Amino acid sequence: MLLIILGVILLIVGGVFKRTPSINPAYSPIISIVGVAMLLLGLSFSVFKVIDPGKVGVKTLFGKVDNDVLPSGLHLINPLVDVTTFDIKTQNYTMSGVTTEGQKEGDDAIRILSADGLEVTIDLSVLFRLKADQAPFVLQNIGPDYVDKIVRPVSRTAIRDNAVYYEAVALYSTKRQEFQDKIYKTIGESFAKRGIELQQLLVRNITLPQSVRTTIESKINAEQDAQKMQFVLQKERQEAEQKRIQAQGIADYQRIISTNLSDKQLQYESILAQKAVALSPNTKVIIMGNSKGAPLMLTDK
Template sequence: MATRQPEFNFPKGGLFFIILGVAAIILFTKATVTIGPGEGGVIFESLGDGIDTEKTYGEGFHFMMPWNKMIVRKVRQQSISDEMNVLSVNGLEVKVNGTIWYEPEFENLGKLIKTKGQDYERELLDPAINAAARSVVGRYTPEQLYSSKRDVIEQEILEEVQGVLKDQYLSVTRVLVEDVKLPSTIRIAIETKLKQEQESLEYEFRISKAKKEAERQKIDAEGKAIANKILSASLTDKILQEKGIDATLELSKSPNSKVIVIGSGKDGLPIILGNQ
C-alpha cells in the first residue's frame, strides 16, 4: 500500500514578500558603500551631471541613491617608480631610475577625476615627470649625473613637476633619483677619473700636512732661539755668581761628592774638586 506524501501549502502572498525581500537586499547593496582606510570617494550621478565635484566622502559607511555610483580612490601619500631614457647636455643617452611621492588633494578629488579621469596617474602624473626629468637631466654632463649633482637634480625635478601640476589637484611631495645608468665605457672612464682625483687629493693632503709640520718645527725653533737670546741678555755677572754659589751649596750636600775648596776660581767662585 503506497504511503501518501503530506501536502505543503505555500502561504498566500508569500511569493510577493520573497520578491520584495530580494529587491530590498539589492536596493540596500546598491545604496550603501564602505570606504576603506586612506581612501576617499566621489559620487557619479547617473541621472544627473556625472561626477559630484562638491563633496568628497571619507572613510566609513555611506548611503547614496541606488542609481548612483561611488568612485573610490586612494587619497593617502603614494609612490610610483619608473625608468626613463633621457639625454644629457652633450647628447649622451642615460637611463634614470626614480621614485616620486604624490597624493591627490582630498577636497578636490571630484574635480581631479572629472577633469583627468580615474586613471589620472597615467594621464597627468607620468607626462609631468617625464617632461621634468628630460628638462633637468638635459642640463648636466654624464659625470655630474653619475656623481656630485644627484641631490640638486632631485630638487630641480621636484620643483618642475610641482610647477607643471600647479592647480591640477595633485600634489607631489618628493622625488628620489635612485640610479643613473651610463654606457659601460663612459661609466668606467668616470670612475677612473674620480679615483685619480681622490688619489690627488690624498697626495695634496699629505704634502700640506708635511708643510704644516715643518712650519711648526720652524716656529718652535725660532721661539726657543728668541727665548735663549732673552735669557742670555738677562744673565748678568752678579746673577751668574749667585747661581754658582747655589749650585756649590747643592753639590756640597750630596753624599757622593767629595768637595775641597781651595782658594777661589775665576769671577770669585770657589774651585770644587771631586773624585770624578
Template sequence: MSEYPMSNSPEPFIKRNLATIITLVLITVLFLAFFWSSVVISIKSGEVGVLYRRFGQGTVTDMTYPEGITLIFPWNIMYIYDTRIQQHPHNMVALTKEGLKVELEISIRYYPELETVGILHQRVGPDYLNKIVIPEVESNIRVQVGQLTIDQMYSPDPALLQLMVNDTMDQLEKNYITIQGVVITRITLPQSIETVMENKIESKELADTYEYRIEVEKLEAKRKLIEAEGIKAFNETINKSLTTDILKWQGIQATVALSNSDNSKIVVIGNGSKEMPIILGGESDSSKHQAK
C-alpha cells in the first residue's frame, strides 16, 4: 500500500493546463482585435447601413440599419451611407446656341433617398456622386445652355436658370437621389466675347441716353408751345377787355402815384385833349446836393 496521501486540490490540474488556458485567451483576444471592426459596426448620426451578406442573398435592399452599434458576422460587409444634405461645388463647360464656350460654376445640394439606399448601393454603389449626380447635372445643364444665345447667358433670366434646375432635379429623382438644389454661382464668357458684350451694352446705354434727351427736348418744346398758346389766349382776352376809358384811368393812377413821389418832376401840359400829361422825373435831392 502506498504511503503517499491522496490530494483533492485542483492546483496540479491548473498548473498542468495553465499554458493551454493562456493560449486560448490570447487566441480569443487576437480574434476579437482582428475582427472587431468587421463585427462591431458603429453607425453615426445622419447615416444608415446597408448590409452585404456574403453567404446569403447578397445586398439587403428591403431594409437599412439605423444609427448606433450593430453586430454582424465577420464575413459580411456593412456599407455606410450619409443621408444628410450634402453640397458639392463643381466647374463645367457648356456651349451656347451659337457654339460659343462658357464656363459655369455650380453648387449641387443632394442626398440619397432613405427608402431606396439599398437599391442605390446595389445598382450604383457608394460613388454615386461621380457616377450619377455630376454627369446628370452636367448633361441637363448643357442641353439647357445649348438652347440659349450668348446674350441670354451674359444677362441670364432667373426664370431660365430655374428651368435648368427643375429639369435636372426631375431627372435625378429617377435614380434614387434627391437633388435639393442646383445653384449657378458664376458664368464666365471668353474674354473677347465679354469685351464685345460690354461694348454693346455701353453703346446701347449711350443710345438710350440720346433717346432720353430727345424725348426731354420734345417734351420741353411741347411745354413751350402750350405756354405760348396760353400767353396768346391771355393777351387776346386782355385786349378784348381793354378800352380807352380803362387806359385813361390806369394813366391817371400812374400819374398820381408819380406826383406823390419825393423826386422832383417836370409836368408838360397840353399833350393833347385825349392824352395824359407828360411827367418827367427831375433830379433827386441827393443829386442836387452832389451837384453843389
C-alpha cells in the first residue's frame, strides 16, 4: 500500500513539474517513470498475497473486518485491503520460576495462597491454538496480541481462583490431578468464548514453603524408621519362634528318652558305643564292663 501511495505522489509531482516552466522539463519524465514503476510494484504486492503454512489471513477494508478467512497459499485480493495473519498452530505459553524458561524474562511463576494460608509457587505450561474460523472475531474484539490479553491473564487467574479450595500439602500430593483437571475446565471454557482452543495444561512444578517441605521430609523419615523397626521386630519374633520350636523339640526328646529307655536298652547302646571305639584307628585303651566290675582290655592299634 505504501508503494502505491508513493507511486501516485510521484506521478502527481511529475505532472506538476511538466506544467511548471521554471523547472527543467527533463525531470518530469524521470519522476513519472519512477512513479509508474513504484505504482506497478505496489499493485503487484497488494494484489497478490501469500499466506504461510500454519497461518490464516483476515482481510480489513477501511476498518471493516471481513469474516472470510484466507487459508494458506496464494491469493488475489483487492489492493486496498489490509491482511492480518494469525498463527493457528499449537502454541506453548510457559510461566516458570526458571529465568531461562517462558515468554517473560526472570521469575514468572504463579504464586498463590492455599486454603490453609500458605504461599505455594506453581510453574504452568499452556498449550493452545487459535481457531481458524474465529480469527476475524479475535482481530475485531481482542486484537493480534490475544496471547498477552487473554492467554496469560486468564490462566493465572484460574490458578489463583481454584487454589484457594485446597490445602498446600494436598495440592502437592493427593489433590494435584484434581486441581489440574479443575483449572483445565475453567481455562478451557474461558478460551472457547474468545475463539481459542485449549489443548493441554501442564502443572509442571508445585513448590511448597520451606517449613512445609521440612515437615514432610521429617514425616517421610519417621515413616521409613517405623517400617524399618517393624521389619526388625518381625525378624526377632521369627527367630524367637524358631528357638522356641527347637527348645520344645529338645524337651520332647528328653522326655521320650527318660520315659521309654530300659536298663537292657542302655546296656545295648553302651556295647554299640564301645564297639565303635574299639574299631576306631586311634584307640589305645578300651575299658569294658559295668559298675559291677569291668575288665581292662588293652589294644595296640
